Amino acid sequence: MATKVVMEALSPTMEEGRLVKWNKNEGDAVKSGDVLAEVETDKAVMELIARGDGVLRKRLANEGDASPVGTLLAVIGTADENIDSIVGGAAPAAAPTGAPAAKSADSGQAQPSAVPQPPAQSQGEASTPPQQKAGAQGAAPSSAPPSPPQGAAPPRPPAPPAAPRGNGTARPGAPAAGGGRQRSSPLARRLASEKGIQLGGIQGSGPGGRIVKRDIENAKATGGAGRSAAAERLAAEGDFKDVPLTQIRKTIARRLSESNGPVPTFFLTAEFDATRAAEMRSQLTEMGDQYKVSFNDIVIKGVALALAEHPEVNAHWLGDKIRHFNRIHVAMAVAVEDGLITPVLFDADRLSLWEISEKARDLAKRARERKLTPEEYTGATFTVSNLGMFGIDQFTAIINPPEAGILAIGGVEDKPVVVDGHLEVRQRMRVTMSCDHRAVDGATGAKFLQTVRRYIENPLSLII
Numbered sequence: 504m505a506t507k508v509v510m511e512a513l514s515p516t517m518e519e520g521r522l523v524k525w526n527k528n529e530g531d532a533v534k535s536g537d538v539l540a541e542v543e544t545d546k547a548v549m550e551l552i553a554r555g556d557g558v559l560r561k562r563l564a565n566e567g568d569a570s571p572v573g574t575l576l577a578v579i580g581t582a583d584e585n586i587d588s589i590v591g592g593a594a595p596a597a598a599p600t601g602a603p604a605a606k607s608a609d610s611g612q613a614q615p616s617a618v619p620q621p622p623a624q625s626q627g628e629a630s631t632p633p634q635q636k637a638g639a640q641g642a643a644p645s646s647a648p649p650s651p652p653q654g655a656a657p658p659r660p661p662a663p664p665a666a667p668r669g670n671g672t673a674r675p676g677a678p679a680a681g682g683g684r685q686r687s688s689p690l691a692r693r694l695a696s697e698k699g700i701q702l703g704g705i706q707g708s709g710p711g712g713r714i715v716k717r718d719i720e721n722a723k724a725t726g727g728a729g730r731s732a733a734a735e736r737l738a739a740e741g742d743f744k745d746v747p748l749t750q751i752r753k754t755i756a757r758r759l760s761e762s763n764g765p766v767p768t769f770f771l772t773a774e775f776d777a778t779r780a781a782e783m784r785s786q787l788t789e790m791g792d793q794y795k796v797s798f799n800d801i802v803i804k805g806v807a808l809a810l811a812e813h814p815e816v817n818a819h820w821l822g823d824k825i826r827h828f829n830r831i832h833v834a835m836a837v838a839v840e841d842g843l844i845t846p847v848l849f850d851a852d853r854l855s856l857w858e859i860s861e862k863a864r865d866l867a868k869r870a871r872e873r874k875l876t877p878e879e880y881t882g883a884t885f886t887v888s889n890l891g892m893f894g895i896d897q898f899t900a901i902i903n904p905p906e907a908g909i910l911a912i913g914g915v916e917d918k919p920v921v922v923d924g925h926l927e928v929r930q931r932m933r934v935t936m937s938c939d940h941r942a943v944d945g946a947t948g949a950k951f952l953q954t955v956r957r958y959i960e961n962p963l964s965l966i967i
Contacts, residue, residue, distance in 0.1 A: 505580035505589055506555030510570045513542060513549040514877040520544050521569045521750055522576065527559045533579050540576070545754035546844055546880055548873040555579050560586050569750070687714035694719040751842040766820075767940040770899050771948045773956060777915045777932040780962045793857070798932070799835065799889045800860040802912055804965045805958035806887055807831050807851035813951045817884045819905035820942045834883030835863060836900070837870040844870045845903065847883045856966050891915060897933040907942035910955075911935045932959070 510520050521543040527533060533553045540551040557579045564576045578586050687695075687702055691714045695702055698719065705722050707714035748756075780801050787794040810817040810831045819826045831852045834845035846866035848859060869875050885907075888900040891914035900911040913933040920929050934955070938948045958964055 505560070505578055505584055505586050506553075506557065507575055507589060508539060508551070508553070508577035508579060510542070510572050510574045510576055511551065512572045513551075514544045514546055515881055516546075516754060517544045517572060517750075519569055519571045519750065519753075520549075522564050522566055523548055524566055525562060527553075529559055529562055531559050533557055533559050543750050543873075544877075545750045546877070547875050551576075553579060557584075558582050560584070561590055563590070686712060688716065690716050691719050695722075698722075749841045751839070751844070755842050766902055766904060768902060768937050769940055769945065769948075770935055770937055771945070771952055772897065772933065772935045773952050775932045775934060775956050775959045776920075776929055777959065778930045780959055781915065781930050783962045796856055796860045797863075798891065798915060799887070799912070800856060800863055801959065801962060801965060802889065802910075802934075802955075803833050803835060803848060803851060803863065803887055804854075804856050804859055805955050806885065806910060807833050807848075807854075808958055808965070809951055809954040810885055811852045812954050813947070815947055816908055816943055816951045818907040818942050819884070820907055820939055821905055825907075825942050828884045830884070832882055832884045834880075834886040834903075835866070836886065836888035837867045839871050839873070844875065844880055845883060845886055846870050846875055846880050849882070885909070887912065891932070897935060899935050900937055902937050902939055904939075907939045908948065908951075909937050911937070 513520065523541040523543050525540050526538050527540070533539070534556050535553055537553045538550045539553050539559070542549050542551050558581065559577060560580045560582075561578045562576070563578075564570055564574070570576065575589075578589050580586050686707065686709075688709070692702070694700075694716060695705075695714075700719060700722050702714055705714055705718050706712070707718055709715040709718070777798070780798065784796060784798070784801070787796055810833075814827045814829070817828050817831055819828070830850055832847050832849045833851040834847045836843055836845050846869075848854065848862055848866070851859060854862070866875070866879065870880075883903070883906065886900075886903055886909040888909060889912040890898055891912055893914075895913055896916070897913040898911050900909045902909050911934065913935075915930050915932045917928050918931045919926055920931065921927075922929065934952070936948055936952055938945075943951075
């Protein structure tokens with residue numbers, strides 16, 4: 504009996520997947536458990552496993568296609584089995600597009616990717632003059648758009664260029680198409696004259712095709728054969744380029760839209776003294792690589808211990824109730840090539856500082872390689888996002904629902920501060936906590952940050 508191969512929900516939040524690569528061709532023998540294909544989910548690239556034995560009779564999706572969960576991708580059966588009733592009207596796409604599935608404006612649910620999408624403007628169309636396009640359409644009536652109704656007036660010729668300002672004396676310039684003169688700025692004309700460049704061979708990048716200073720500077724002094732770099736780029740690439748959304752970018756957009764609008768968020772900012780933490784890091788590094796830790800490791804440990812003291816922050820908002828967790832699972836935001844993923848350090852309060860460091864490095868590495876399993880990036884009770892390594896002093900992070908908060912960490916920098924009445928240079932770090940006001944009040948969030956401060960400013964408490 505034939506086995507249907509469908510797009511499976513390979514992660515808890517997956518609504519559709521993109522087929523990255525087929526590992527089996529039509530006609531190949533297949534055993535249950537074989538890896539048929541690689542599928543990009545909203546978080547990682549996962550393996551699509553065969554659920555039956557036989558021969559891969561038909562592939563119904565191309566590499567690069569995005570398909571909603573449940574879509575028929577292929578059929579496995581015996582070599583002589585009739586699969587017409589299974590394939591039915593399902594036909595493979597003409598070419599891999601990678602186009603995202605359309606979503607209903609009313610329901611927000613993913614629709615099948617087979618819904619026709621308006622074609623993107625090709626590069627050739629973007630750079631072809633209207634006169635050339637009209638000629639091409641006349642040469643190929645089958646691809647031309649509908650002709651105008653009979654009796655319609657022919658298109659008007661282009662309007663002549665505006666008359667020169669000033670005393671009305673004509674400026675040097677080559678005749679443009681239609682008998683007009685090439686439009687150019689006075690500075691461009693002067694520079695062209697000094698460099699021996701003829702304006703007739705230059706395509707202007709200014710308003711209305713006007714030749715401006717940068718066009719002359721980019722042109723080659725070849726008696727009029729020069730062309731601005733901007734014009735060359737436009738001719739090669741067109742006016743724009745559409746980049747299809749990846750699965751992870753779609754999920755980021757959907758999840759953050761759920762947070763930034765409906766969630767009533769307030770922000771608490773504090774500045775911590777990180778001098779002792781920096782000194783402890785240096786001393787641990789001198790002891791060997793096995794003791795090396797990052798500021799992010801220190802913050803995660805401090806946050807985990809603070810959450811143990813403030814269970815009301817270690818919570819999820821569930822609409823009709825608030826769930827306070829007895830276990831502490833801290834997610835850390837990791838930037839990947841086309842988005843963001845948050846692998847989780849489970850029971851972070853019970854991990855030593857060095858265990859956090861080791862696990863964090865491993866999770867971050869595999870996150871960038873898109874090798875995390877769904878169990879490794881779901882189930883967080885609180886999230887930490889650190890942009891200090893990018894030179895960011897302070898920022899606000901968006902809560903990942905249903906979590907009740909997220910802590911944004913800025914960079915550590917030297918600042919002059921007053922300590923016991925004396926001016927000193929200390930290492931300081933700014934943090935901002937985003938709080939869901941439905942679950943966390945201002946005073947609750949402030950007390951939590953006070954506890955985090957205590958751990959960060961007394962880092963020996965993290966290792967004893």
